[in-house]
Amino acid sequence: MQYWKKLSVAERNARVQQALTENVNFSTDASFGYPASHLDDKVFNEDAPFLKDAPVLQTYAANPNHIGCHTLGTSEAAFKGTQEIEREVLNVVACDIFKAEPNSFDGYIAPGGTEANIQAMWMYRNYFMKHKNAKPSEIAVLSTEDTHYSIAKGCNLLILDWIKVPVHFMERYIDDSELESLIINARAAGKKYFIVVANMGTTMFGSVEVADIYTEILENYGLEYKLHIDAAYGGFVYPFSNPDSHLNFRNPKISSVTIDAHKMLQAPYGTGIFICRKGYIENVLTTEAEYVEGMDLTLCGSRSGANAVAVWMILFTYGPHGWQEKVNILQMRTGWLCQQLDLLGIEYFREPYMNIVTIRQNHIPQWVATAFNLVPQKHDENNQWYKIVVMDHVETEHLSHFIDVLKHGEAPPEDTSKYTEIVHNNSFFMRF
Ligand SMILES: *Cc1c(COP(=O)(O)O)cnc(C)c1O
Numbered sequence: 001m002q003y004w005k006k007l008s009v010a011e012r013n014a015r016v017q018q019a020l021t022e023n024v025n026f027s028t029d030a031s032f033g034y035p036a037s038h039l040d041d042k043v044f045n046e047d048a049p050f051l052k053d054a055p056v057l058q059t060y061a062a063n064p065n066h067i068g069c070h071t072l073g074t075s076e077a078a079f080k081g082t083q084e085i086e087r088e089v090l091n092v093v094a095c096d097i098f099k100a101e102p103n104s105f106d107g108y109i110a111p112g113g114t115e116a117n118i119q120a121m122w123m124y125r126n127y128f129m130k131h132k133n134a135k136p137s138e139i140a141v142l143s144t145e146d147t148h149y150s151i152a153k154g155c156n157l158l159i160l161d162w163i164k165v166p167v168h169f170m171e172r173y174i175d176d177s178e179l180e181s182l183i184i185n186a187r188a189a190g191k192k193y194f195i196v197v198a199n200m201g202t203t204m205f206g207s208v209e210v211a212d213i214y215t216e217i218l219e220n221y222g223l224e225y226k227l228h229i230d231a232a233y234g235g236f237v238y239p240f241s242n243p244d245s246h247l248n249f250r251n252p253k254i255s256s257v258t259i260d261a262h263k264m265l266q267a268p269y270g271t272g273i274f275i276c277r278k279g280y281i282e283n284v285l286t287t288e289a290e291y292v293e294g295m296d297l298t299l300c301g302s303r304s305g306a307n308a309v310a311v312w313m314i315l316f317t318y319g320p321h322g323w324q325e326k327v328n329i330l331q332m333r334t335g336w337l338c339q340q341l342d343l344l345g346i347e348y349f350r351e352p353y354m355n356i357v358t359i360r361q362n363h364i365p366q367w368v369a370t371a372f373n374l375v376p377q378k379h380d381e382n383n384q385w386y387k388i389v390v391m392d393h394v395e396t397e398h399l400s401h402f403i404d405v406l407k408h409g410e411a412p413p414e415d416t417s418k419y420t421e422i423v424h425n426n427s428f429f430m431r432f
Pocket of ligand 1: 111112113114115117140150199201202203231232260272329412
């Protein structure tokens with residue numbers, strides 16, 4: 001770990017205070033040019049006494065704008081203090097977690113994983129068009145049917161065809177021969193350039209895809225590609241649970257990654273992290289953005305610097321060992337759940353290094369799914385799966401209630417809303 005460490009409360013407070021003093025202070029400095037200020041002080045009083053020990057809320061009230069990208073060229077000088085905090089976050093994620101060399105990447109904290117994925121697709125589409133003279137119709141996006149719908153959204157916006165790769169029903173892996181025939185057909189249909197999106201943890205199954213399957217076949221056919229890893233879900237889990245993971249920047253074939261801090265890291269929404277190797281992000285430069293100091297290289301415009309501080313606080317509160325321990329606990333709970341399901345002969349999918357368990361729908365009565373808020377794969381009668389995400393608040397105690405309900409298999413009460421209430425009150429056993 002080069003950048004990531006655990007800091008005490010006092011150290012964290014001091015670091016954020018220092019960053020805020022390096023920003024323009026709308027309350028005390030003369031700053032006439034920005035269509036921005038601190039938050040409305042009739043509603044958000046910056047002097048409220050509880051803010052003193054709450055660096056994230058203080059930043060929120062100060063309201064720095066992190067518009068643009070701060071790993072390349074110059075940036076808006078007014079917010080240079082908290083921009084540096086954003087760079088510290090990106091260094092931890094890119095170098096310490098995803099094994100990039102220092103200063104070898106660009107990136108930013110996007111509003112979410114959706115934007116980070118679209119940013120990647122936009123960047124590669126333009127790269128193929130500018131540097132390879134590609135027509136948009138010659139470019140295709142390749143990813144599995146388990147891929148997050150943000151990829152479909154991005155294809156729609158960027159007018160790119162999406163080749164949806166089927167996966168094995170129970171094991172969720174990519175079938176090489178099926179992928180090969182899809183690629184042969186695409187080539188015959190005039191596709192020459194491929195944007196591959198491989199998942200580190202699909203949203204429904206947590207499955208981690210073998211990116212080499214794509215790259216080997218594409219290379220065999222002499223086709224050009226760029227490889228993006230969607231680790232929106234698994235980025236703060238899998239690199240910790242599987243130390244032998246090759247889905248990182250040590251693999252020269254990987255050019256970019258999406259990692260959501262607002263999922264497993266439990267950061268506030270608005271913290272999707274985008275990271276790419278140097279040399280690519282310039283492909284989405286918007287030269288018309290003249291009023292922004294520095295280069296406009298991001299899909300969104302204005303974005304809050306408080307989000308960067310929130311992610312920074314979480315990372316530097318835990319430190320690498322603290323975070324590893326947290327992931328280990330979630331793994332233990334997930335393992336416990338799987339053991340219990342095995343004993344009951346219930347079919348499920350689980351990626352060994354992830355904390356999602358996706359259970360065949362026919363084992364779960366509808367009322368149990370409703371009572372425990374399980375998420376179905378499809379919200380209609382064709383649903384085949386329900387998932388359990390073993391998050392911080394899903395303790396073994398709760399999972400054990402769920403297993404007991406499955407064991408007893410009692411008929412649903414007339415009014416299932418009562419059941420939900422009972423489950424949530426933790427007094428579930430009174431019914432049996
Ligand atoms: C959640 C998720 C996304 C989208 O992230 P948002 O932050 O909701 O925009 C993309 N990919 C995967 C795999 C996800 O789980």
